[in-house]
Amino acid sequence: xxxxxxxxxxxxxxxxxxxxxxxxxxxxxxxxxxxxxxxxxxxxxxxxxxxxxxxxxxxxxxxxxxxxxxxxxxxxxxxxxxxxxxxxxxxxxxxxxxxxxxxxxxxxxxx
Numbered sequence: 001x002x003x004x005x006x007x008x009x010x011x012x013x014x015x016x017x018x019x020x021x022x023x024x025x026x027x028x029x030x031x032x033x034x035x036x037x038x039x040x041x042x043x044x045x046x047x048x049x050x051x052x053x054x055x056x057x058x059x060x061x062x063x064x065x066x067x068x069x070x071x072x073x074x075x076x077x078x079x080x081x082x083x084x085x086x087x088x089x090x091x092x093x094x095x096x097x098x099x100x101x102x103x104x105x106x107x108x109x110x111x
Contacts, residue, residue: 001059001080003029007055009035012046019097022097029081031100040070046084047073066087 002019009017014035025031037043044067051061054077066073072089075082082096 001054001077002033003050005033005050005075005077005080005082008050009033009046009082011033011053012042012049013086014046018096020096021031024070025099029076029079031080033080034093034095035082035084036090037070037084040085040086043053043070043073043086044068047075047082048076048077050067050082050084060111087110 006019007015010080014037017033017035020032020034021030022028022032035046037046047064047067051064054075057075061075062078063076064074071086072093073084075084085093
């Protein structure tokens, strides 16, 4: 699934594609993919291409959001979650820092 998404993003010239293994950090997914699109149209096209290529391979997306706005699109493929963002949005949210923290971060004690 990761290879399908990667090729779909590379086909349409995604910028600065990062693939993060988040197993052990979250139960939401195994892999986060983060990349940049050059415009709202490019962001939407990248996300749609991921959905289309997954479908062609017999996979179904669990959800897609942000195609209309094109600032930040998310494609949930279950084991792989793809974030496609415009540069200013990616710089603001810095998802790589969030997910690169890993399980070694100190955890707060419960209550």
